[in-house]
Amino acid sequence: MIKDVAELFAAEGEGARSILERLKEGAPDALDLALSANLPKGQRKRLRYAKNRVFPLLLRLEDDGERGAALDDAAEAMKLGKKILRGAFERFEEENLPERAGEETEEDLAPEPGTERHGRAMELLERPDILERAAEDLERLDHVGEWIPKQLALVCAVSARAGHPIQPSTHAESSTGKNYLWDKVLSLAPDEMVIRRTAISAKALYRTGESLKGKVLYLQEHVGSEAADFTFRVMQSDGKLVYESTEQGPDGAFRTVKHEKEGPLVIVQTTTESRLFEENETRVFPIYLDESAEQTGRIIESTLRQAAIGEVHGEEIEVMLETWHDAVRVLEPANAIVPYAERIEVPTHKVRIRRDVPRLLSVIRVIAWLHQRTRKRDAAGRILTTEDDFRKALELVSESLNRAWKSLSPKEEEVLELVRSLPDAKRQNGFLRSELKPPSGMQGRRVQETLRALSESGHLNSDGRKGPQGYRYTMPDKTQELGLGISLRPQRDGGEEGSLEPDESAPDDSRRSGTEDEPEEDEPEENERGEVLRGSAREDERAAETPDLREEEANARTREGDAEGLPTDEEVDHLAGLTEVGWFRAVTSWHTTEGGQAAADSGEDPVAHWLRDNIGIYTRDQYPYLTDFYEVSPWVGTSEDILNSGAGDGGERVEPPAAWPSTPEEMDARLKRIIPAMQQQIQRFFDPGLDLWHEEAGIPFGKGSDGPRNDAHLHAELWKNENTAEKLWVFVALKPGWSPPDREIEEAVCHYALTGQGGGSASRLRTDDSGWDDEDPNDLDIFDMND
Incomplete structure (x- = not known):
């Protein structure tokens, strides 16, 4: 007589498996046994029996159809109404299934620490x-x-x-x-x-x-x-x-x-x-x-x-x-x-x-929640989102919100078509309302109002600058952040981020920064023909000044100009000059290329090494140890300039490192691949001020130190000339929280366009033979690249 499974296999060999399968098929399952037992009398007792003995077995059935058929069989066997039994089972399922599911998720599926x-x-x-x-x-x-x-x-x-x-x-x-x-x-x-x-x-x-x-x-x-x-x-x-x-x-x-x-x-x-x-x-x-x-x-x-x-x-x-x-x-x-x-x-x-703004904030919070391991927390344990989280959220939702918000009137469509017909340099660098030829029957004032509406809806960007000529508008490029009209104001100096209390130690006027609390200034008035009434633009703010004060300010500006014999920074509009000859910012926002390994590559890529070694951290005149290096930051040059950077002193060629691109086209492609990671991740860039401090103090860098380096991230721009098809790269290493120095970048690009040399300081621009007319500060012939 066979007593157990071991004896069965010993006697039958592999045939034991088929015997066990037949026994399994013929055996009643637990549900059949529960329904074939002596059932209690009375519907209420049978329903209680179903809750205790039958329903737990039904929960084990994963297939909904099988569970429904089993429920019908149970109703018939227990002589209970199907509707009554189904209702009772749904309540039982609701009370018990969520607890089991949550228990399984939290306890059984999450990996154990240390594994x-x-x-x-x-x-x-x-x-x-x-x-x-x-x-x-x-x-x-x-x-x-x-x-x-x-x-x-x-x-x-x-x-x-x-x-x-x-x-x-x-x-x-x-x-x-x-x-x-x-x-x-x-x-x-x-x-x-x-x-x-x-x-x-x-x-x-x-x-x-x-x-x-x-x-x-x-x-x-x-x-x-x-x-x-x-x-x-x-x-x-x-x-x-x-x-x-x-x-x-x-x-x-x-x-x-x-x-x-x-x-x-x-x-x-x-x-x-x-x-x-x-x-x-x-x-x-x-x-x-x-x-x-x-x-x-x-x-x-x-x-x-x-x-x-x-x-x-x-x-x-x-x-x-x-x-x-x-x-x-x-x-x-x-x-x-x-x-x-x-x-x-x-x-x-x-x-x-009103509903989109809370959703945008939710996107910011979720991005920070995903990065909770690398985000700071406040005293209450709450995750502190960063400005990078804001920029990433804006990148993700721009297309969705643009389409959702886009509904233009016929006049807006008409004016937008006029803007699209402008040269690329005008659209990217900025144009004035007076540079648009109004459509037939549309007065200048209506064009001005339409431009404002397009600016509010995000189809155009407005600089909001005060001036007799009015605002300067730009059209967002597809390769850059889409123009939603959503932006982040710079942080107020001395203020504490997120503080609910104002800084009582400062007078009321000192709390106002930029456009934060100031009312929007109207653009200059126009007559019926749309001509600017130039006298009206500044009269209100100048009314309180005495003639003597105005004369004193004018004399001070004259003395300042005479001291160097050159126009002041405020008088030179480098962007306007660059625009005249076709230069414009083509790309300023970079995204990881599809399928690329930018984040991984930037750590070992020789071009990334070159950027960290040669693009010094930008400080301008805000660093106590000024060096010659600060005068050539931002860095401006072509991909060929970087390609040929292997030339040593005196022009002697140095063998380029392994994996160094061999053509300008390859260099362009490499830069586009590594820039996103160097833009998003804080890395160690050369700090010329720190280097000079150690040199003057005679203090060597310690063992294990990476030398004169500090935390920064890369800001990169690609400029193009629509007339000549030339391209220029601009690189600046910025400290965390610093904004790109747009004015210095424009000055540096202008300097390179004139001289073919990198660097962006005003002093270098003024001491070369650029053709600047010292006698006439308004002479912009220096921007004529054909001279």
Whole structure:
């Protein structure tokens, strides 16, 4: 007689397996045993029996269809009404399933500290470029292009878990890859965080047994779920759902039952419609996909490459996905504040901006929450968002908000077309209203009002400078930050960021900085023909000055000019001169290239080394130890200048380092690849002032020191000449928190254009043979490159 499984295998060998399978198939399962037992008498006792013995077994069934069939079998076996039993099971499921799901997520799935998995997750969270890394990893998952949408989608996906839900809606034509984008992005999120549905009914979220808190509901198409639009709006606005219904209880009596589901929940919708229902549209961030021929080409190329080499999804990809899942799981709940929020300037021309501003702040907070391992905290443990978080958020949402806000009147469209017809240098560097030829029948005053409206809506940027000629306008370039009209004012000197109390030690007038509290000054008046009435522009502010005071100021300016025999800085408009000959800023904002390894490459790349060694930290005259070096910062030159930087003293050639580009075109490509990382990450640049201090003090640098270096980040600009197709690179190493010195950059570019030599100080510009007419400070013939 066979007593156990071991004896069975000894007797039957491999045949024992088939015997065990037949026994398993013929054996009743636990649910069958529970329903075949002696059931108690009376519906109330049988219902209690079902709660204690049957319902826990039903929860183990993962398939909804199998669970529903089993529930019908139980109702029939126990002689209970199907509706009564289903209602009781739904309440039991709601009370028990969320607790189990949360318990499994927090206790069973998060990696243990000290393990290899935990170490990989921490390494990812300590990167300064988490979102760019996510976009690169999605490239490895065969999702090409859509660099910004991928990053914004990930921010939305984790936003509910961060406590600041951002609701996305993805718009594109059929076959553009809307669902493919979200399938890949959500593959970076833990499985327990994502609820996938093809469609959903109006009350489904109220009655679901799943926990919704901190999760993502992924609806693959908005069509088919329109009935749930109201439910979505309530969840998006309130962060929870509360619903009362009248239901029949086990005793047959009807009673009111309250269903409550806690959020926050992110609801992902994709649609081919250009807009959702208006009430829903204002509650979401629309994500628009690239429908261009270039993106189609990238997708086809990727598809053909996969067909040629086959899909490679081995252990490396599994480890990558596991690392992302673990990283999201170990992120700690924490509030985030925006200390500089009062310095954010936002246009007020559309009502929907009232909802868009809180969403923009949520994007800033979520970005900081993702980077919580590298962000400072206040005394209350709250994450302090940085200005870099603001700039990154603006980069991600610009396209969405631009499309949402764009609605121009016919007159605005007409004036915008006039602006588009201007030369590139005028559009980029700035133009005056008087430089536009008004459309037929439009007076100058109306053109001026239209330009202001376009500036408020973000289609144009305005410098807001006071002057007899009025504001100077620029048109945002596609390669730069889009013109939303959202900006960050510089921090007030001496003020404490985020302080709710004013600085009482300073008089009221001293608290005013720039345009922070000053009323906007009107542009100069015009007559009916649109001509500027130049006398009116300054009369009000000059009225309080005496003639003697004005004469004294004029004499002082004359003496200052005579002292050097040259125009003062304020009198020389380098940008205007550069504009006249076709020079303009082509690129000032850089983004990591798709599929590039900028963050990793910049640490070892020889060109990155060259930049850190040769681009000194900018100090101008704000450093106690001035050096000759400060006079040649910003650095200006061509890619060929950098390429030939291997020439030693006296012109003797020095062998360039390994991996050094061999052509100007290769140098341009290399710079575009490494600049984003050097712009985003604080690195160690040469500090000429620190070097001079050590030299004069006779104090050597200590062992292990990296020498005369300090923390800074790279600011890079690419200038182009629309007349000659020339290009110039501009580099400045800036201390953390410093803004680019636009005036000095313009002066340095002008100096290079005149002399072919780098450097940007006023003293060097004034001592060379540039052709500056000392007798006439207003002579701008120096900008004639053909002289």
